[in-house]
Amino acid sequence: MNDKLPYELTIEPERYELHAPPVHHFDLDRRDFTKLFGAGIAIFLISKGAVARQQGESGGRRGAEQSAPSDIATWLHIAEDGAIIVYTGKVEIGQNIRTSLAQVVAEEIHAPFESIQMVMGDTRLTPYDAGTFGSQTTPQMGMQLRRVASSACDTLRELAAKQWGVDVARVVAAGGRITDPQSKRTISYGQLAQGKALAKAIPETDPLVPPAQWVVAGKPLGKVDGRDFVTGRHKYTSDKKLPGMLYGKILRPASFGATLVSVDMSMAQAIPGVTAVHDGEFVGVAAPDPQTAERALAAIRAEWKAGPAQPSHREIFTFLKTNLQAGNRGGGRGQEQSSSESIAEGLAAADHKLEATYTVEYIAHAPLEPRAAVALWENGELTVWTGTQRPFGVRSELAQAFRMAEDKVRVLMPDMGSGYGGKHTGECAVEAARLARAAGKPVKLVWTREEEFTWAYFRPAGVIDIRSGVKADGTLTAWEFHNYNSGGSGIGTPYTVANQTTPFHAVASPLRQGSYRGLAATANHFARESHMDDLAALVRMDPLAFRLKNLQDDRIQAVLKAAADQFGWGKSKPAAGHGFGIACGTEKGGYVATAAEVVVDAATRGVKIVRVVAAFECGAIVNPDGLRNQVMGSIVMGLGGALFEAIKFENGRISNPKFSMYRVPRFQDTQPIEVVLLDRKDIVPAGAGETPIMALAPAIGNAIFSATGTRLRTLPMVPSGLVIS
Amino acid sequence: MPVQTAAQSARITEIQVNGAPRAIDVAPDTSLLSVLRDQLDLTGSKYGCGEGQCGACTVLIDGNPRHSCTVSVGSVGKRQITTIEAIEQNGRLHPLQQAFLDVGAMQCAFCTSGMIMSGVALLKSNPDPTEEQISEYMQGNICRCGTYTRIVAAVRQAAQAMKTSGKPAAKGE
Numbered sequence: 001m002n003d004k005l006p007y008e009l010t011i012e013p014e015r016y017e018l019h020a021p022p023v024h025h026f027d028l029d030r031r032d033f034t035k036l037f038g039a040g041i042a043i044f045l046i047s048k049g050a051v052a053r054q055q056g057e058s059g060g061r062r063g064a065e066q067s068a069p070s071d072i073a074t075w076l077h078i079a080e081d082g083a084i085i086v087y088t089g090k091v092e093i094g095q096n097i098r099t100s101l102a103q104v105v106a107e108e109i110h111a112p113f114e115s116i117q118m119v120m121g122d123t124r125l126t127p128y129d130a131g132t133f134g135s136q137t138t139p140q141m142g143m144q145l146r147r148v149a150s151s152a153c154d155t156l157r158e159l160a161a162k163q164w165g166v167d168v169a170r171v172v173a174a175g176g177r178i179t180d181p182q183s184k185r186t187i188s189y190g191q192l193a194q195g196k197a198l199a200k201a202i203p204e205t206d207p208l209v210p211p212a213q214w215v216v217a218g219k220p221l222g223k224v225d226g227r228d229f230v231t232g233r234h235k236y237t238s239d240k241k242l243p244g245m246l247y248g249k250i251l252r253p254a255s256f257g258a259t260l261v262s263v264d265m266s267m268a269q270a271i272p273g274v275t276a277v278h279d280g281e282f283v284g285v286a287a288p289d290p291q292t293a294e295r296a297l298a299a300i301r302a303e304w305k306a307g308p309a310q311p312s313h314r315e316i317f318t319f320l321k322t323n324l325q326a327g328n329r330g331g332g333r334g335q336e337q338s339s340s341e342s343i344a345e346g347l348a349a350a351d352h353k354l355e356a357t358y359t360v361e362y363i364a365h366a367p368l369e370p371r372a373a374v375a376l377w378e379n380g381e382l383t384v385w386t387g388t389q390r391p392f393g394v395r396s397e398l399a400q401a402f403r404m405a406e407d408k409v410r411v412l413m414p415d416m417g418s419g420y421g422g423k424h425t426g427e428c429a430v431e432a433a434r435l436a437r438a439a440g441k442p443v444k445l446v447w448t449r450e451e452e453f454t455w456a457y458f459r460p461a462g463v464i465d466i467r468s469g470v471k472a473d474g475t476l477t478a479w480e481f482h483n484y485n486s487g488g489s490g491i492g493t494p495y496t497v498a499n500q501t502t503p504f505h506a507v508a509s510p511l512r513q514g515s516y517r518g519l520a521a522t523a524n525h526f527a528r529e530s531h532m533d534d535l536a537a538l539v540r541m542d543p544l545a546f547r548l549k550n551l552q553d554d555r556i557q558a559v560l561k562a563a564a565d566q567f568g569w570g571k572s573k574p575a576a577g578h579g580f581g582i583a584c585g586t587e588k589g590g591y592v593a594t595a596a597e598v599v600v601d602a603a604t605r606g607v608k609i610v611r612v613v614a615a616f617e618c619g620a621i622v623n624p625d626g627l628r629n630q631v632m633g634s635i636v637m638g639l640g641g642a643l644f645e646a647i648k649f650e651n652g653r654i655s656n657p658k659f660s661m662y663r664v665p666r667f668q669d670t671q672p673i674e675v676v677l678l679d680r681k682d683i684v685p686a687g688a689g690e691t692p693i694m695a696l697a698p699a700i701g702n703a704i705f706s707a708t709g710t711r712l713r714t715l716p717m718v719p720s721g722l723v724i725s
Numbered sequence: 726m727p728v729q730t731a732a733q734s735a736r737i738t739e740i741q742v743n744g745a746p747r748a749i750d751v752a753p754d755t756s757l758l759s760v761l762r763d764q765l766d767l768t769g770s771k772y773g774c775g776e777g778q779c780g781a782c783t784v785l786i787d788g789n790p791r792h793s794c795t796v797s798v799g800s801v802g803k804r805q806i807t808t809i810e811a812i813e814q815n816g817r818l819h820p821l822q823q824a825f826l827d828v829g830a831m832q833c834a835f836c837t838s839g840m841i842m843s844g845v846a847l848l849k850s851n852p853d854p855t856e857e858q859i860s861e862y863m864q865g866n867i868c869r870c871g872t873y874t875r876i877v878a879a880v881r882q883a884a885q886a887m888k889t890s891g892k893p894a895a896k897g898e
Binding site: 093094095096220222223226227229230231232233234235236238239241247289290291366367368369370415416417418420446448449625626629630632633634635636637658659660664665666667668670673 | 752763779812833837859863874
C-alpha cells in the first residue's frame with residue numbers, strides 16, 4: 001500500500017522502532033555560536049554514547065548514513081539578560097517534558113525555574129535527536145541536561161571567582177547568582193555572561209546533585225505556559241497561519257493498495273485560485289480557503305484500480321498465524337532461550353499443563369490533533385512546521401522526497417496535540433510541501449479525522465500462544481510464549497522458569513502498523529498475566545501469592561505489594577457479582593502493578609469497573625504531579641484498548657474511521673483510579689509515559705475471571721457495549 | 726459553475742463574536758468552526774473530528790454549548806457566539822481556567838478549550854454540580870490523554886471558588 005506515494009513510508013512494528021541513524025548536519029560551527037545566539041556563555045555536551053544509544057540496533061534506514069554523526073547531545077546558553085536557554089531535539093507532545101526538563105536544569109544550575117527557556121525540536125537550532133519515544137527523554141536527555149547545567153554552574157562560579165580573585169571553592173551558586181559569603185559580593189548569571197563569547201564543551205561525566213538533595217526537581221510543577229493553553233492562545237501547527245497561505249487537500253485512494261488508472265484535474269484547476277497537483281500517485285489541491293479546496297478536491301475525476309485482495313478483521317488472526325515473514329527473532333531482554341527438548345522436559349515435570357491463545361486487535365492512536373503541517377518554500381529552502389515525535393526524521397523524509405540536502409530543510413515542532421507513538425512519520429509534512437512547491441505559496445494541510453483513522457498507522461494486531469507447566473506447589477517448570485506480529489516489547493517473562501522460550505514472529509501486516517504507547521508490552525503482559533492467573537487457579541493459590549512466589553525482582557515485588565496494600569488485597573472477599581484482579585510487570589526501566597475490581601451483572605453480563613489501583617516506580621521522581629498525571633493518563637487510555645477499541649477493516653477500507661464509530665474512553669468510562677507512586681531516590685529516573693499502561697488490561701481480565709469464571713483472551717475484551725459475549 | 730453562483734448570492738457577511746460584530750464573507754453552509762479559525766483567526770476552538778463527537782470545537786451560542794464544527798454559519802444569524810478567547814476578562818482568568826491550572830487538568834491540552842467552554846456552560850446552568858453531573862454533562866468532550874478525573878476536579882474547584890467569591894458564573898452573552 002505504500003508504493004503509490006511519492007516517498008517511502010516504511011513503518012514496522014516497534015521491535016524495529018524507528019531508530020533513524022544520526023544524519024545530523026551540525027550546520028552551526030561552534031565558533032559561529034555567538035553569531036546565532038549573541039554573546040554569553042554556552043556549554044555543549046559531547047556524548048558519543050548518546051548518539052550510539054539513539055541509533056539503536058537497527059540503524060541504517062534509508063541509506064542516510066552519508067552524514068557524519070554529531071557528537072553533541074545538547075547545549076545550553078546563558079544570555080546577557082540572564083536567560084538560560086536550553087536546546088534539545090526532544091519535543092513536547094503532552095507529556096510535559098518542557099516542564100520536567102526545565103526543572104532538572106534549574107536544579108543543577110541553581111537558578112529560578114522561571115529563568116529557564118526550552119528550545120525544542122527545531123532542526124536548525126537544536127542538536128540532532130532520533131525522536132521522542134521509547135520513554136527515553138527522562139533517563140537520557142534528562143541526564144544530559146543535568147550534566148550541561150551542572151557544568152554551566154561550575155563555569156559561572158569559576159568566572160566569578162576569577163573576577164574577584166578568590167578561590168572558586170568559596171563561592172556559592174544559588175537563585176541565579178554567584179555569591180562570595182566572606183566578602184558578601186554577589187553577581188547575577190546575566191552580569192557574568194555580559195560581553196562574554198565563551199563556548200565550552202564538556203564530556204558526559206560531570207557530577208550531579210543527588211536526587212535526595214533536589215530543591216526544584218522532585219517538586220510538583222504545573223505545565224509551563226499553562227496560561228496559553230487555558231486561554232486558547234497556544235498555536236498548535238493546525239492553528240498556524242502565514243501570509244498568503246493556501247489550504248491543502250489530498251485525494252486518497254479508494255482503498256489500500258489501489259492504484260491510479262486515470263485522473264482528470266481540469267475541473268479542479270479551472271476553479272479560481274486553485275493549484276491542482278498530480279505527480280505519480282500523488283493527487284492534491286491547494287486553495288485560498290478550505291471550502292474552495294474541498295470543492296476542488298470533489299471536482300477531480302479519478303479512476304482507481306483495486307489492489308490485491310486483503311484480509312478483513314474477521315480473519316485477521318488466522319492470517320497472522322499463516323503469513324510469517326522470514327527472520328524471526330527470539331525475544332526477551334537477554335533471557336536464555338531454551339531448546340524444545342528443554343521445554344518438553346519442563347512440561348513433563350509439571351503437575352498441571354496449560355495451553356492458551358490470546359489475541360489483540362489493531363487499535364488507533366487517535367490523537368485529538370490530527371496530523372498537520374504548514375510548508376513554506378523560500379529561495380530553494382524548505383521550512384515545515386509539523387506535529388511529529390521525530391522532527392529530524394521528518395527532515396530526512398522531506399530531503400529525500402524533494403531530493404535536496406538536509407541543511408536546506410528546516411522542521412519546527414510546535415508543542416502538539418499528542419501522539420502516543422502515532423506521529424513518528426512525516427507524510428503530512430511531505431504532502432503540504434509538495435502542494436506548496438507547486439503553488440509557490442505556503443500551504444497548510446490538516447488531515448481530517450477520517451484520514452487520521454485511515455492513512456496513519458495502527459498498533460499491531462497480534463496472536464500470542466502460550467504453553468506452560470506448573471508444579472502443585474506453584475513452581476513454574478515450562479514457559480513457551482510465541483508472539484505473532486504484535487511485537488517483542490515486554491515479551492520476556494519476569495518470573496523464574498527453568499525452561500523457557502519467548503520468540504517473536506514477524507508477519508506481513510495487511511494494515512500499516514507502528515509504534516504505540518507501551519508498544520507490544522500491553523499485549524504481552526495481557527497474555528502472560530492472564531495466563532499466570534489461570535495457573536494460579538489451577539494450583540489453587542491466591543493470584544498475588546502465586547506471583548510473589550515466582551518473582552525474584554524486588555522492584556516488581558515492591559510495586560505488587562504496594563498495589564495490593566492500597567487495594568486491600570486479601571482483606572475481604574469480593575461481594576456477589578464482584579471480582580478482584582491483579583497484574584504486574586516491568587518495561588523500559590519502569591515497574592507497574594495494577595489491581596482492579598469489577599462487577600458483572602448476572603442477568604445482562606454487563607461489566608462495570610468499580611475501582612482501579614496502580615502502583616508505579618521509575619526511580620527518582622522528577623515531577624510527582626506530572627508523573628501522577630502520566631500514570632493516570634496511561635490507565636485511562638489503556639481502558640480503551642482493554643475494553644472496547646478495535647479497528648474494523650474490509651476490502652482495503654477502514655469501516656469505523658470516526659469517533660462516532662470508534663469508541664474511545666470518555667468521562668463516564670473513567671472510574672475511580674488510585675495511583676501509588678514509589679520514589680526511589682537511589683535510582684536514576686526512567687521514563688513514565690508508557691509502562692503504566694501495561695498491567696491494566698490483565699488486571700481487569702483477571703477481575704472478570706474472578707467475578708464470573710469466564711476467561712477473556714481477546715483485546716478488546718468487551719467490545720459490544722461492555723457486555724461479556 | 727451554478728453551485729458557486731448560488732453560494733455567492735447568499736454570502737454571509739457578518740456574525741456576532743465575543744460581543745462585537747465581525748465582518749466575514751463566506752457561503753452559508755460553511756462550518757462556524759472554519760469561519761472562526763480560518764476567517765477570524767480565533768484558533769482557540771479546535772478541529773478534532775468534524776462530526777460533533779469530540780467537543781474540541783465547543784463554543785457558546787447565546788450561552789449554550791454547541792459543537793461549532795457541525796453548526797453552519799448561515800444558521801447562526803444574529804445570535805451571540807462566545808469562544809475561549811473571550812473567557813479571560815481584562816487579563817483575569819475565569820475561575821475555571823484558574824482551576825485547570827491549579828489542578829493541572831491537561832496534558833497536551835488540545836481538548837482544553839472545548840473542556841473549558843463546556844465547563845463554563847455547565848457552571849452557568851448548575852453552579853454546584855456533583856462529580857456525576859459533571860461527567861454526564863461533559864460526556865461529549867474527549868480527552869485522549871485521559872485527564873478526565875482532573876477535569877472533574879477542576880470544575881468542582883471552580884464551583885467552590887465561584888460560590889465563595891459570590892461571582893456569577895461565566896459570561897456567555
